[in-house]
Amino acid sequence: MTPLASQVWLAVPVAVPLAAAGVHTAFRRRALSAWTGLLSPCAVLAAGVVLARAVLSGGHPPTAFRGVLRADALSVWILLVVGAVAALAAAAAPAHLAGERAAGRADAATARRYQVLVHAFLGAMCAAVLAANLGVLWVAIEATTIVTAFLVGHRRTRASVEAAWKYVVICSAGIALAFLGIVLLYYAARAAQIPEAQALDWPVLVAHADRLDPAVTRLATALVVLGFGAKAGLVPLHAWLPDAHSQAPAPVSALMSGVLLSVSFTAVLRCKAVADLVLGPGYTRTLLTATALLTLALAVALLLAQRDYKRMLAYSSMEHMSLIALGAAVGTPLAMSAALLHIAGHGLAKTVAFCASGHVLQLRGTTRIGRVRGLLARAPGLGTAFGLSVLALLALPPSGLFASELALARAAFAARFGWAAAAVLLLVLTAFAALAVRTAAMLLGDVPRVGAGPAASGAGVALQLQPAEQRLGVPPVAAEGTPQGPYRPAGDRPGPARLAPGTPAVPVRLGMAAGLPLVLGLAACAALGVAAGPLTDLLSAAALPGRP
């Protein structure tokens, strides 16, 4: 790859989303179509493909801007996952925003702010993935916290403000610890006579690992795992995760859960590569195994008693992040490729699950599992998509998660991690049962009758919105001139407005705009499970531990 081409293709994933955010800020008067949001994820994907070819063709990894940005197999893999998840989330955004607008919870300004923040979020994530300098990586990850704060707190309700506050305070304080770790690594590198300009570049640190002071590196690694672990949803600083993921708009929850957690975990992997060379693999292995097991146990305990389906999905993210951390702890090439495959499969499946849950929330007006019954009968398309996405998250074949969890178990037993693998297997099975029972309660069951909608009572943790079904009951005059949202009664059967209370509700069709991203996401997740195809080379290159 020529230097110019590397500069261009490394700049595209960062610059295009940021430029899109700028354009959305500038166009105050005329609202751009929500579909323009697809442009920058496509640019990220294209850059990912080009960089993947460059990385796999051998030779020097592409670098740009005096080594600030750099692509290797791992960063390209994560970049592709970010692009794919962002494309699904961007495709789900128009239907989500139309639904919010139809409910009167959003207007043109809200939609514009949403687009600005989501694009800035995407740009910051891509910068974090491609940064070679650990300091720049930190700045980019902290920037994602700041940008998403107002997406988490977009409703201004008490629950929303509380979630945003906890999110910003816990994540900022948590990754401040990671910054201290990076400062200490810098100190060790400077003491090892590495020049100032390169002392934070992780490839340089990997190359000169033999000269770093072990005691300082040990402290730094612990701080980095703790700090970036906070942003990756690992204990002990995980408390923000269920709140933030349940309050954010559905496509943003998908991005946060599907890729932001993994991007932060990539930062841990970068430091692990350095620490393993300085301290031997035992130290990070112990640290990550302990963190992963604790996270998994906590997530499973809270999944067992969960009554809120968005929080259920959030805890399921913690469960999957702990599996990824365990893969990194095992650290063999097989375990690493399983962990990376798991990142991709989880990203896709969780995106579908969160986007579908957003539609369920708009349709039923509550996040309580107990109040969403008979989803399959009421909205067959939506119910099927949600059910399939949860099945994919449960790692049933042909989901990509099946392949990765199987490989992970094999790698763990091969690397004499039998006791940990057995504990994990037990916990994952418990989580399986909890998720399956909760989801079945949502999908099956009697269809509540028209007019017997949820009573507006104080519902504790659950979100209460005006359900779309009730909204559709108002005469069409109110809907004139405004977008109607994706929920229209099927065919030309009479709408619910004309039905007397007590008769079953008419099944709700999902609509093309809302359904297509879900179908595509499920298809991609299944394809990943059947055959990684052209991605196999990239995956095995990315899984080689500690190679700069």
Add this chain to the structure above:
Amino acid sequence: MSEGTYTQLLDLACGAFLLAAVVVLWQRKLTAIVRTFALQGVALAALPFLLGLHEARGELIAVAAGIGVLRTGVLPYLMRRALDSLVPAPVTGAGHRYVENVSEAWETQPLVNVAASLLTAALLTLLAYAVARPLVLLGPAPATRALPVGLAVMLIGFFVLSTRRRALAQVVGFLLLDNGITATAFLAASGVPLIVELGVSFDVVLAVLVLQILTTRMRTAFGTTDIDDLRELHD
């Protein structure tokens, strides 16, 4: 500047830096806490200034100026503005002298009382010295020997963050944490590279802006900025 004067001034700045963090624990009035934080910024800016003079590096003195403006000017200004919007100005005039609502301006009941807080600060400082031993051993120099002070302030910041109940006191805790890390960076390695320093400062300003806006929203939604009242979300 002779080596002795440099060491003495550096130790003086570090002492003032640590003292300011302890005084924050001691104070209960939020305006006083913000003022103390601004004074700590002066001590923090003195570190790169002294290092720059000692190592004859102009860019460190420029960084010192930037740090000074940010930590003694911009951040305290942002917090004072948030405080002003929370606490209505006292209404002057006959009959209105006692209506001022002061509860938002005070850290009424911290989770840990002041005496216990000061004791904890002492313990945290000892802990910082114990943890920092390998760091000091790696490169014994006057600046490196003062390094535990940065870690101590960081730990005290964490303590403030987890025990204070007013939203703004938590913001100060977060900023103490950040000051501690910045000081550690200067004392250990004369500061991180400029591009990282700039990015971090930018992030911190934005984070404080976001927290300021969220504080106002919290006041609107909950009627108070007491963190203990954030109880909507739980399992």
